Amino acid sequence: MEGLTALSALLARGKRAVRELFFWQELRLQFRWQGRQVTGFTARQRAACSLREGGLLVARDGCTRTQVAHLLGVKPHSVPPWSWEGELALPDPHTVAAQLPPITLQVGVTGSRVAVVRPDGVFACTRPVVVDCENQAGETFTWVWGQAVPPLEPAKAGNAAPPTGRLRALLHPQPAAVLCHELFGHPLEADAFFSGHSPWVGKLGTRVVTAPLTVVDDPTAALPGGFHHDDEGERARRKVLVAAGTVKGLLADRTYGATFGAEPGNARRLSPHYAPYPRLSNVIAWVEEGMADPPLAEARLEIVRVRSGLLLPGERALLLSVSESYLLARGSRRACLSSYFLRLPLDGSGLRIVAGGCSPVPAAEPGWCGKGHQLLPAGAAAGWLLLDRVEVA
Amino acid sequence: MSGGLAEPHEALQAAAAVLAGRCEVFEVFVRRSHSLRLAHHRRGELCREESYELGVACRVGKGQLIGFGRASGEAKEAGQTAARLALQSLTDGHPTLPVASLLGAVPCPPPPALSEEEISQLFHRLRQANDARDVALTWLRARTLLARSEGFEAFWENQLVLWEWSQEMFGEEVMFRRVASQPAQLDPPSCLSLVCAQQPLPPLALEPGLRRVLLAPDVAAPLLLGIALRTPKKTHPAGAWDLWDVRRGAHALLPMGCDGEGLPACNLPVLTVDRAETQPWRWLAHRHGTVRVPWDSPPTPGPVHLWQKPFPGPATPPGSFSGLAALAPLTEVVWEQQRFRLLAAAVELSRGGVVAAGVVTLVGSLSRLVSGLLTTLGPAEHVALGCPVSTPWLVVANLEVR
Structure with a gap:
């Protein structure tokens, strides 16, 4: 990687205001797991580099001297030689498969590494190896290789019609994690926040949740959205987004950081072919001094799994696409409900989260975050949440 | 050899050199693309993103085993890496390569190229055409080479222009995406004519139930894609269906010489009823x-x-239609086997005039959708999804609205 240091010096000496050169290499294995055997194994390696200068991005497949010379508009021999150290390595598909349950799955294993070269230095790192699965119901999951394999079975949707009217719902950690990702993660990304569409505009420092909910974005956690340096070369850091129900922080890249005085470190991108933007990484949520066990008897709905969530600023509501839920009576399951959209209204005092669990549990589903058509792995962990005044849409 | 073929051929030769003598049959697929994206972001800056990409995909056959490897990068290196990964991934469970006698290609003349100045002028015209906050124009030109070890080779070239912008509709942000092969084909969605002049509007007051609904192209497009990908079961298609997968001819946005494994390109009926059999096209039953x-x-x-x-x-939509019109999707379609659910911005129309607006949930099954198409309104609009979808407005009976 010595060549990269020389390249950084070259940028520092140059007259162009280059923000960074970004190098990226990714290896991905895919196979079908049919419960007992691995079939349809494929492999893919991608490599690309890009240059950013003001509002300009130029990207090229490949990471060679020739490609860098094209980006810089110089002759190849004037670019210092460099290469990645060693080959990217991934676990053998049979080793991965040995940990999977005996159900049919499409499995992917991805490893990548990046190097950011700026006039002020070089930042290179290898990203965690992430395993992703899709089950026969089309549900997707991600986890970091080496961590415990999450439950991968399809959600159990029933035939009973969901109830009408406003009611209390108990969210398991997976739907609670999706809720926090959509309600606090994306709206506190600086580009969304300063667009004016975030429900938290003008509410930094204001209490917006009844319960003492804490939400952090932590790229250093061993979850799929993790990194040590972001895609602009900034050091990863844990950021508190909500503390004891009060909105505290924003996720920013260098541009927003410089303009609005927020700490950078949250720039992510799918590949060098895209400009980086503020993106959440691993959203972790819990309620300070919350209860260990969920109060099922206080809820009418038990939401076990959701597929996705969507914030509707005009409707002042969050929508969850519920895939597995139960009707409760005195804390016992009475019926397994068909799938539906659950609507969580945001009133003047925010969302009616009235209680929650104190111990965040990793949630592997849906595992991908698709802001701006850039599908990136996103980690999540949450405790259960008890919500008031929700309704079936 | 034209300049456009030089890099794909270099990748092909590099792959072939690795594969020669190490497998019984191989196929090399190379795509070289150049794209330019001009965007105006809400933070006020203009961005210009230019990408040069080259990808190589190799399939190899050895006995009963097939290997599939892909790599991107510089032509020679990508070709070698893709070939090496294909040999390393030889396993069962892959479809076999088609026999050489089936291979062939149809003529596919390259589209007239757009200059950077023309793209830039188009972008500025589109920026001024609406009051969108985020707007982006992407031009993409791709060259594709498909070759087989038996000597078959096909080459074709495509061009697409993608126009994306976000626009507020009844308080919600809606992302519109239009696609064309030439700038003249890019028109704003006709549904916007029902939005701009009519705000503010009283909220929708709907009783949940089955209704006749007018679907704007942006709502119809993902449902048509669902029909194509999910093959409805036990259907009795309505007579108004004339849904095709267009791969050649004047209507094709992405004309091609051959399909993904070297069979001559042809237009495929997806759901048509002017055929002897009125059953939907079943993709998997056909090799093409x-x-x-x-x-x-x-x-x-x-x-x-x-x-x-x-x-x-x-007829210009909505014409004299009375009833509910779904204008734009607010969520992706949630599919559960053959059933779908999506949230859409909608208006209530009375003789074509807007009387109320709001957000509705549309629920249904593919078979009910396939049997419920009453008619279409207006010309086709080109919506960009996983693939381009050209559709007029659809009038559909018995769609569940909540």
Whole structure:
């Protein structure tokens, strides 16, 4: 990687205001797991580099001297030689498969590494190896290789019609994690926040949740959205987004950081072919001094799994696409409900989260975050949440 | 050899050199693309993103085993790496390569190229055409080479222009995406004519139930894609269907020489009723029709460009329609086997005039959708999804609205 240091010096000496050169290499294995055997194994390696200068991005497949010379508009021999150290390595598909349950799955294993070269230095790192699965119901999951394999079975949707009217719902950690990702993660990304569409505009420092909910974005956690340096070369850091129900922080890249005085470190991108933007990484949520066990008897709905969530600023509501839920009576399951959209209204005092669990549990589903058509792995962990005044849409 | 073929051929030769003598049959697929994206962001800055990409996908056959490897990078290196990964991944469970006697290609003349100045002028015209806050124009030109070890080779070139912008509709942000092969084909969605002049509007007051609904192209498009990908079961298609996967000819946005594994390109009926059999097209029952989107996907049965032929007539949507019109999706379609659910911005119309607006949930099954198409309104509009979908407005009976 010595060549990269020389390249950084070259940028520092140059007259162009280059923000960074970004190098990226990714290896991905895919196979079908049919419960007992691995079939349809494929492999893919991608490599690309890009240059950013003001509002300009130029990207090229490949990471060679020739490609860098094209980006810089110089002759190849004037670019210092460099290469990645060693080959990217991934676990053998049979080793991965040995940990999977005996159900049919499409499995992917991805490893990548990046190097950011700026006039002020070089930042290179290898990203965690992430395993992703899709089950026969089309549900997707991600986890970091080496961590415990999450439950991968399809959600159990029933035939009973969901109830009408406003009611209390108990969210398991997976739907609670999706809720926090959509309600606090994306709206506190600086580009969304300063667009004016975030429900938290003008509410930094204001209490917006009844319960003492804490939400952090932590790229250093061993979850799929993790990194040590972001895609602009900034050091990863844990950021508190909500503390004891009060909105505290924003996720920013260098541009927003410089303009609005927020700490950078949250720039992510799918590949060098895209400009980086503020993106959440691993959203972790819990309620300070919350209860260990969920109060099922206080809820009418038990939401076990959701597929996705969507914030509707005009409707002042969050929508969850519920895939597995139960009707409760005195804390016992009475019926397994068909799938539906659950609507969580945001009133003047925010969302009616009235209680929650104190111990965040990793949630592997849906595992991908698709802001701006850039599908990136996103980690999540949450405790259960008890919500008031929700309704079936 | 033209300049456009030099890099794909270099990749092909590099792959072939690795594979020669190490497998019984091989196929090399190379895509070289150049794209330019001009965007105006809400933070006020203008961005210009230019990309040069080259991807190589190799399939190899040895005995009963097939290997599939892909790599991107510089031509020679990518070709060698893709070939090496293909040999390393020889396993069962892959579809076999088609026999050489089936291979062939149809003529596919390259589209007239756009200059950077023309793209830039188009972007500035589109920026001024609406009051969108985020707007982006992407021009993409791709060259594709498909070759087999038996000596078959096909080459074709495509061009697409993608116009994306976000626009507020009844308080919600809606992302519109239009696609064309030439700038003249880019028109703003006709549904916007029902929005701009009519705000503020009273909220919708709907009783949940089955209704006749007018679907704007942006709502119809993902449902048509669902029909193409999910093959409805036990259907009795309504007579108004004329849905095609267009791969060649004047209506094709992405004309191609051959399909994803070297069979001559042809237009495929997806759901038509003027055929002897009134059953939907079943992709998997036919050898033709594979596609590689993106370049690193294995050849998979699926649509390249869906086109629902509009009914002839001067009707301009919504015409004198009375009832609910779904204008734009707010969520992606949630599919559960054959059932779908999506949230959409909608208006209530009375003789074509807007009387109320709001957000509705549309629920249904593919079979009910397939049997419920009453007619179409207006010309086809080109919506960009996983593949381009050209569709007019659809009038559908018995759609569940909540």
